[in-house]
Amino acid sequence: MTEKIGVVGAGIVGLAVARELAGVRGAEVTVLEKESRVGAHQTGHNSGVVHAGIYYPPGSLKARLCREGVALLKDYCAAHALPYQEVGKLVVASTRAERPLLRALAERARANGVPGIAELDALALREIEPHAVGIGAIHSPHTAICDFPAVARRLALDVAELGGSVRLSHPVRAIRERSGVVEVLAGRRKFAFDRLVVCGGLGTDTVARMAGHPGDVRIVPFRGEFYALKGAAKELVRGLIYPVPDPRYPFLGVHLTRQTGGEVLVGPNAVLALAYEGYRWRNIRNFGQILGWPGTLRMARAHWRTGIKETYGSLVKRAFLNGARRYVPELTAADLERAPGGVRAQAVARDGRLVDDFVVDVHGNVVLVRNAPSPAATSSLAIARHIAGIVPALVR
Structure with missing residues (x-):
């Protein structure tokens, strides 16, 4: 009998997992996505950098899966004529x-x-x-850029070609396990799966609670704001220019990033958001839930000075500009215009520690991707292989 596997989340990681399970395991895979399009959140709101693996502790899951993921992603983009440029x-x-x-x-x-x-x-x-x-400086000549939303759309096509389905506008409303079956109410339909893989990104905590596995870490959202260079200023940057990162944080600091379409982004910063989809300051929808997690306040107490600095940079364009001018001093305020930002799903432990590595938990028939921030997009195809290797095989 064909194994039925559900995947929650049609970001690049969820779609890569679905493709892997359908292709390698021959499973009948259904992806459940609450939005009306794939890659609607982190996949579609990042700087498009294919990380080479510079930053991550040797031996960590991030280090291994990033290096594996780069090679897989490069080949995948070549096979499907998707943009991929080694700009360095x-x-x-x-x-x-x-x-x-x-x-x-x-x-x-x-x-x-x-x-x-x-x-x-x-x-x-x-x-x-x-x-x-x-x-x-250190130079990484093979660090690349690509179009992650385009990769996500291609992965969704792969899932369909392998006999699976991507159900858009199907928010998960309830999960129940009984008699070895995972029942999921999504949208107005009920699904029955042998296994469920949750790649919920910003919605991870909500889905994990539904599954009865809230866990020992929680997602705390950090908004990252971008500016874009205008006109001739775009020619001031050939590839990617990054600061030396603060080793206390998993964030890389404000940097300058050329895009596959020729645009150049400046950013992102990292500002605590008060909504899981808090792309704007006025969105405080999840204020109580985020601050109700003990780790959030412990993190804030430990890093309040940095928080004030990042918030100031968010509110004052000149402060943001000064961060970029530290590396490209020819830039002026007139060269920068606001660009769409994003929100990073960052796991924070109860003690306030920012969880750095990827975290994947297995609870019987439910697999939860607890922490998959950058370089998750780069690593997505390797993360999919890793998850396929730990999803329990169906025994009948």
């Missing part, structure tokens, strides 16, 4: 105090098997990015 990335140190961090980052990248990593001085970095400044 500079991680730039602007002060002497950042030199040790930069050196450690280069060592970590090499330990993760990132190809072509080079350490550059102030002159050499300008050969890569003529308008950038810094006292040194």
